[in-house]
Amino acid sequence: MPKTLLTFLKILLPVVAVLILNGCGLAPPLTTDLEEYASRLARVLDSSFPDVGSDTTLPYPSRQTLFNPLEEAEITLPDFYSIQSCELGTLVAERNTTLGKQQDAAASWVYESALVTALGNCVKKLKQTDENPSLANRLDELRAMKATQLQKVWANLIQTSTETRQAFSQSKELITAGNNRDAESGINALAWLTTLPDAGNVTSEQINGQLKILESSRIPAKVWKSQKVFSAHLSALNRLLPAPLADINCDNGKASEEAEILRNVFYLFFIERIQPAGSQLNQYMYKLQPTLNALQASPYLSEAFKDYLTERELEFRQYREVMAEHIGLWQNFLGRCNLSPQAG
Numbered sequence: 014m015p016k017t018l019l020t021f022l023k024i025l026l027p028v029v030a031v032l033i034l035n036g037c038g039l040a041p042p043l044t045t046d047l048e049e050y051a052s053r054l055a056r057v058l059d060s061s062f063p064d065v066g067s068d069t070t071l072p073y074p075s076r077q078t079l080f081n082p083l084e085e086a087e088i089t090l091p092d093f094y095s096i097q098s099c100e101l102g103t104l105v106a107e108r109n110t111t112l113g114k115q116q117d118a119a120a121s122w123v124y125e126s127a128l129v130t131a132l133g134n135c136v137k138k139l140k141q142t143d144e145n146p147s148l149a150n151r152l153d154e155l156r157a158m159k160a161t162q163l164q165k166v167w168a169n170l171i172q173t174s175t176e177t178r179q180a181f182s183q184s185k186e187l188i189t190a191g192n193n194r195d196a197e198s199g200i201n202a203l204a205w206l207t208t209l210p211d212a213g214n215v216t217s218e219q220i221n222g223q224l225k226i227l228e229s230s231r232i233p234a235k236v237w238k239s240q241k242v243f244s245a246h247l248s249a250l251n252r253l254l255p256a257p258l259a260d261i262n263c264d265n266g267k268a269s270e271e272a273e274i275l276r277n278v279f280y281l282f283f284i285e286r287i288q289p290a291g292s293q294l295n296q297y298m299y300k301l302q303p304t305l306n307a308l309q310a311s312p313y314l315s316e317a318f319k320d321y322l323t324e325r326e327l328e329f330r331q332y333r334e335v336m337a338e339h340i341g342l343w344q345n346f347l348g349r350c351n352l353s354p355q356a357g
Contacts, residue, residue: 043187047246050282058257067245069238073182074317079172081165099135118170119220132156164313176228184234190289199230204304240332247339263350272350280356
């Protein structure tokens with residue numbers, strides 16, 4: 014049996030095994046595909062490619078750095094008794110219970126939002142009756158302060174809640190070309206939470222529901238970790254491949270058997286498996302981008318959080334450049350050897 018045929022069979026048989034596993038719903042992760050791709054190329058080129066270690070850590074800022082402390086607002090006992098005819102009196106009483114002081118991020122938003130509305134209604138009622146103008150003025154000042162503070166409550170929910178911290182920085186899974194659990198729902202949940210200040214009346218159950226969807230999908234972290242893996246592996250190949258590919262014999266545009274085997278590896282691994290995962294990553298990132306831009310534009314989110322998003326955006330651009338460079342490398346090789354990217 015010719016040496017080149019033996020080489021091709023050594024490459025093809027593991028690929029067939031991978032495809033069979035994929036048919037059973039046990040597709041290997043992105044890292045495995047990239048490592049196997051490099052291994053097959055090295056085998057054909059009779060080269061030794063060093064192992065690529067990709068650091069996928071996402072260094073999310075500490076909660077202490079991101080948290081906005083909220084100014085406590087106090088109502089004197091005489092004022093408290095004076096507002097009992099307003100809904101405000103009930104809200105203030107609720108907050109002073111043990112349960113009221115142990116609110117999660119969603120309940121805190123709902124309470125503070127209701128408080129701003131109740132303060133406005135109470136001020137309006139007091140001014141209409143003109144029974145206590147000084148109290149009306151004090152409550153109006155409190156309403157203005159609370160309205161501004163409400164944006165900080167939202168910022169704390171976005172930056173420091175357990176669910177968003179997980180979604181922005183933790184994911185054991187990477188993007189695949191196929192099913193990515195709750196990805197679209199997670200993108201929509203983040204968009205909904207980002208526009209929460211404009212959403213009107215919502216319940217803590219609605220907010221927590223969206224937070225849980227986002228936490229389940231962890232789509233931002235999944236995208237950001239995947240682009241780091243892509244960049245690490247493909248940039249290494251972009252450095253290692255040009256010289257050995259240039260040595261492949263394709264005199265007068267006629268492909269050698271070795272060139273055809275390399276093309277087949279490129280097709281079976283990169284075009285069939287790796288590039289589709291990259292295309293899926295691109296789609297998710299483009300859908301996330303309007304929401305990420307809105308978060309960047311918010312004056313209430315911390316600079317540390319915005320810097321974190323900026324770093325992820327720069328890594329996305331780097332990944333796109335590395336991917337384009339890798340495709341260009343193969344286009345040049347296939348063009349020189351007069352080969353189609355499709356395996357023969």
